[in-house]
Amino acid sequence: MVLSHTSHPGNIGSTARAMKTMGLSRLVLVNPKRFPDPEAVALSSNAEDVLVAAQVVSSMGEALAGTVLSVAAVGHTYDLSQRLVTCRTAASEIVVTAAAGDVAIVFGTESTGLSADEVRLCNFAAHIPGNPAYTSLNLAAAVQIFAYEARLAAVGDRVRDPATPDLATHDDIERLHEHAARVLANAGFYDPANPKRLLPRLRRMVAKARLEREEVQILRGMLKLAEDGPHPGTVAGRNTPGTSRGNG
Amino acid sequence: MVLSHTSHPGNIGSTARAMKTMGLSRLVLVNPKRFPDPEAVALSSNAEDVLVAAQVVSSMGEALAGTVLSVAAVGHTYDLSQRLVTCRTAASEIVVTAAAGDVAIVFGTESTGLSADEVRLCNFAAHIPGNPAYTSLNLAAAVQIFAYEARLAAVGDRVRDPATPDLATHDDIERLHEHAARVLANAGFYDPANPKRLLPRLRRMVAKARLEREEVQILRGMLKLAEDGPHPGTVAGRNTPGTSRGNG
Numbered sequence: 037m038v039l040s041h042t043s044h045p046g047n048i049g050s051t052a053r054a055m056k057t058m059g060l061s062r063l064v065l066v067n068p069k070r071f072p073d074p075e076a077v078a079l080s081s082n083a084e085d086v087l088v089a090a091q092v093v094s095s096m097g098e099a100l101a102g103t104v105l106s107v108a109a110v111g112h113t114y115d116l117s118q119r120l121v122t123c124r125t126a127a128s129e130i131v132v133t134a135a136a137g138d139v140a141i142v143f144g145t146e147s148t149g150l151s152a153d154e155v156r157l158c159n160f161a162a163h164i165p166g167n168p169a170y171t172s173l174n175l176a177a178a179v180q181i182f183a184y185e186a187r188l189a190a191v192g193d194r195v196r197d198p199a200t201p202d203l204a205t206h207d208d209i210e211r212l213h214e215h216a217a218r219v220l221a222n223a224g225f226y227d228p229a230n231p232k233r234l235l236p237r238l239r240r241m242v243a244k245a246r247l248e249r250e251e252v253q254i255l256r257g258m259l260k261l262a263e264d265g266p267h268p269g270t271v272a273g274r275n276t277p278g279t280s281r282g283n284g
Numbered sequence: 285m286v287l288s289h290t291s292h293p294g295n296i297g298s299t300a301r302a303m304k305t306m307g308l309s310r311l312v313l314v315n316p317k318r319f320p321d322p323e324a325v326a327l328s329s330n331a332e333d334v335l336v337a338a339q340v341v342s343s344m345g346e347a348l349a350g351t352v353l354s355v356a357a358v359g360h361t362y363d364l365s366q367r368l369v370t371c372r373t374a375a376s377e378i379v380v381t382a383a384a385g386d387v388a389i390v391f392g393t394e395s396t397g398l399s400a401d402e403v404r405l406c407n408f409a410a411h412i413p414g415n416p417a418y419t420s421l422n423l424a425a426a427v428q429i430f431a432y433e434a435r436l437a438a439v440g441d442r443v444r445d446p447a448t449p450d451l452a453t454h455d456d457i458e459r460l461h462e463h464a465a466r467v468l469a470n471a472g473f474y475d476p477a478n479p480k481r482l483l484p485r486l487r488r489m490v491a492k493a494r495l496e497r498e499e500v501q502i503l504r505g506m507l508k509l510a511e512d513g514p515h516p517g518t519v520a521g522r523n524t525p526g527t528s529r530g531n532g
Contacts, residue, residue: 172329
């Protein structure tokens with residue numbers, strides 16, 4: 037990430053933090069107004085390592101030396117002769133090109149962004165599609181979104197260590213439906229000769245819920261309770277005898 | 285956006301700003317530590333309207349009353365019985381459901397996030413896939429990413445008012461290649477009987493650049509210059525006669 041002529045050291049600190057949350061660590065500062073600065077450290081949270089390793093240079097040319105691709109982050113689409121893409125499209129190109137060499141994403145000042153000359157030094161421009169009526173995206177927030185998109189382009193949009201659900205099988209579900217139909221018919225909840233929309237609605241609800249095996253067991257336990265009434269001696273049986281519909 | 289028990293009013297201000305950049309305006313605060321507060325206003329930039337309209341409530345239940353879907357933003361995947369998705373997946377479900385009624389995205393405190401009880405009140409949980417070794421995402425930065433994903437899910441990932449390039453046609457490009465081959469052969473730049481890889485390389489370079497009509501004209505002008513030499517009386521002709529290769 038390259039920040040040009042940043043005014044507020046706090047934004048440099050927040051940028052370091054935003055980068056680190058997405059696994060990025062190389063920060064280059066072109067003529068920052070105040071750096072190093074305690075405010076940058078304060079706002080970096082535990083990303084001070086990114087600040088310590090940051091490189092300060094005196095020109096954009098120096099910042100981009102050695103890069104094989106540079107992308108200008110632009111907040112407005114002023115006089116751009118360059119190709120303009122969204123940051124998501126940029127991220128996917130960045131990740132592909134990063135295999136070939138260093139890639140820079142370049143951000144301008146808080147108040148005016150990159151100059152037209154700075155944009156021209158880059159291969160193309162990218163912007164974050166936002167509310168056209170309020171484009172006041174904070175510098176570190178813009179870095180956060182670019183870094184997030186770059187990470188997702190690199191590692192994929194997926195949940196870390198997802199718990200694998202123990203899903204019920206088709207036949208578990210069919211037995212649940214048979215059980216429910218029997219219990220509800222016996223209870224007079226619907227007329228089996230004229231089921232109307234009740235059973236299809238139940239089927240739809242169960243389909244949407246993508247039940248796990250244990251959830252099917254819980255539901256069948258509840259159906260069994262409705263069918264048989266509470267077992268004598270259970271807490272439910274002792275405390276709420278009124279809910280009993282008799283045994284058998 | 286629902287923020288629960290936020291400690292720092294500055295984060296409420298930054299959240300308002302982050303929301304507004306993505307066109308969101310409805311903020312609900314559950315027991316904020318300090319609100320209203322001048323620090324919130326200072327950090328909201330010009331999004332003070334979001335702060336002024338913010339609703340302060342005393343419980344998560346009150347915040348979620350009337351919503352048809354609530355999504356818990358979680359930074360870590362602790363003891364979740366809920367379904368867990370990425371914020372991009374959540375955003376697409378949120379946008380679909382928003383047609384049916386109010387949808388909440390719920391954020392916890394800066395230090396510990398949402399409590400397990402708060403997460404349980406939501407329909408499902410979503411997290412931002414980040415650097416597992418450094419998960420210290422700032423509250424407003426997390427709101428920014430969720431708001432960004434929600435906006436892109438709603439309006440699409442596209443460049444605002446892109447300039448439509450006036451692309452050169454296939455036959456424009458073919459004439460450029462013919463011209464280049466003739467000029468380079470005449471100049472002895474390659475042996476037409478043994479073109480090796482020069483012409484295919486040029487062809488590849490031109491294909492990648494997706495030239496516009498005007499760019500083809502510029503390149504053909506340069507080829508013509510190489511072919512004919514500078515016109516007498518042009519600046520190039522006067523100043524750099526050595527570049528002339530003669531007329532014809």
